[in-house]
Amino acid sequence: MKCPHKSHVALVDGERFLFLRNDGQIFEPRLTMLDQPELEKTNFSAGVRNQDDAGQRGGNTDLNELAHGAAAAEWLNAQVLSGDIEQLTVIADPKTLGEMRRHYHKELESRIVGELAKDLSGEPIPAVEKALANA
Template sequence: MLLPHGTVFALVDGRNFELYRNSGTEAEPQLDPLPVPELEVTNFSAGMRRNDVNLPHTSRTGDGSNDSFDESAHAIAAADWLNHQVLQHKIEKLVIIADPRSLGEMRKRYHKQLEGVLLKELAKTMAGRPTAEIVSALKG
């Protein structure tokens, strides 16, 4: 896959959010890191199943089950930030790489304009990986 010059790459997993821009050519991408914004993680009810609503508060905390809510909220916050950037015309070409669960949460939040600039999605955990490995995963 050709990755146009200027394309923004968003890597998301349950806890991390990384941004890169292709400063190279379509055939020879060079991913340069971009500053990562402070996400406003406010939607902690994301992904909550109906039967969880009636559980006492203590049943949902302290045992790690709360982590899935935090991870969903993180993915939603990343999608909301990306939507805002696209709507402000700060991102014109976008690739999203996220673990399958985060990608599923994010897809629910995509604005139509984000869908219009989205070149590719990859359901894979790549946050923290070297940029050459990221490019290789996209080409594979």
């Protein structure tokens, strides 16, 4: 996957959000940790869609995780609208990525250069770089 030089990378799951920058080349990323934003989980709008009994009993739906994904998208929206993000790659587990997409602002959508639906938030940075390079 192309990850342009100096572009940003959001590494998200249902609990963590790491914000990185690619200081490497487009096909050989070298990620530098920038921040681990503090997110306020206030958007539980996913709860309306995910209140079915089967999902709750099977443990397939964790509203706190979905709210974290929504909060990450809202934080990214604010960064894009303030001009702090020009290009962005989003890496998130499939459930979180799906929730984040529901909250993308049109301007954020236009700045996303790639998405990787994979749970890499617990992996060391070199493993994330390798996954990006091989995607």
